[in-house]
Amino acid sequence: AIQMTQSPSSLSASAGDRVIISCRASQDIRSDLGWYQQKPGKAPKLLIYGASTLLTGVPSRFSGSGSGTDFTLTISSLQPEDFATYYCLQDYSYPRTFGPGTKVNIK
Amino acid sequence: EMQLVESGGGLVQPGGSLRLSCRTSGFDFSNFWMTWVRQSPGKGLEWVANIKQDGSVIHYVDSVEGRFAISRDNGKSSLYLQMNSLRAEDTAVYYCARDQDVYNSQTDIWYDVNDIWGQGTIVTVSS
Numbered sequence: 001a002i003q004m005t006q007s008p009s010s011l012s013a014s015a016g017d018r019v020i021i022s023c024r025a026s027q028d029i030r031s032d033l034g035w036y037q038q039k040p041g042k043a044p045k046l047l048i049y050g051a052s053t054l055l056t057g058v059p060s061r062f063s064g065s066g067s068g069t070d071f072t073l074t075i076s077s078l079q080p081e082d083f084a085t086y087y088c089l090q091d092y093s094y095p096r097t098f099g100p101g102t103k104v105n106i107k
Numbered sequence: 108e109m110q111l112v113e114s115g116g117g118l119v120q121p122g123g124s125l126r127l128s129c130r131t132s133g134f135d136f137s138n139f140w141m142t143w144v145r146q147s148p149g150k151g152l153e154w155v156a157n158i159k160q161d162g163s164v165i166h167y168v169d170s171v172e173g174r175f176a177i178s179r180d181n182g183k184s185s186l187y188l189q190m191n192s193l194r195a196e197d198t199a200v201y202y203c204a205r206d207q208d209v210y211n212s213q214t215d216i217w218y219d220v221n222d223i224w225g226q227g228t229i230v231t232v233s234s
Binding site for chain 2: 001030031032034036038042043044045046049050053055087089091094095096097098099100101
């Protein structure tokens with residue numbers, strides 16, 4: 001199975017900050033990667049697919065980049081509602097695998 | 108409104124069985140692959156299994172292969188997960204999710220995304 005890693009595991013930031021989350025795959029997954037946001041007690045929510053395509057309705061402060069094995073999720077100006085845990089998920093091969101998550105905390 | 112509602116969770120002893128259900132509405136269930144994802148308490152997400160529209164293709168994560176069985180009833184717009192030989196490490200919130208294939212013309216690639224999720228059902232395996 002493809003292993004996914006994320007860094008950092010957690011971060012503290014203030015509203016208005018630029019936040020960058022990294023995700024790395026153990027092998028080339030082209031651009032077959034999605035980013036999901038999860039808030040406590042809630043189901044995950046899809047933000048980005050194909051490494052860089054924003055789902056309709058997702059604020060433009062979110063962006064994704066990368067291909068192959070290295071990917072990033074950027075939040076250009078953190079908003080109060082963005083404090084959550086973010087997961088990457090590869091859809092290149094089975095079994096699908098999630099990264100361990102990055103928790104974005106309020107500083 | 109598109110909805111997925113899981114049910115069937117509960118407390119079960121190690122070695123026991125449980126059947127989860129996911130009732131869907133607001134979209135044509137028979138046109139979509141469907142997925143189960145779980146989350147252990149305080150932990151990250153784990154993809155568990157998915158199933159093709161007609162049930163002819165199924166994939167599992169290694170940790171549940173041979174113990175869990177995913178199935179569907181298109182006439183009832185429902186997805187199921189039969190869980191046997193349950194272990195303490197199967198304790199988790201179980202989510203069902205719709206698989207959506209989306210095409211990116213720039214990369215000429217189809218992507219598989221989980222675009223709609225249920226609220227989850229809690230499974231606790233303990234004596």
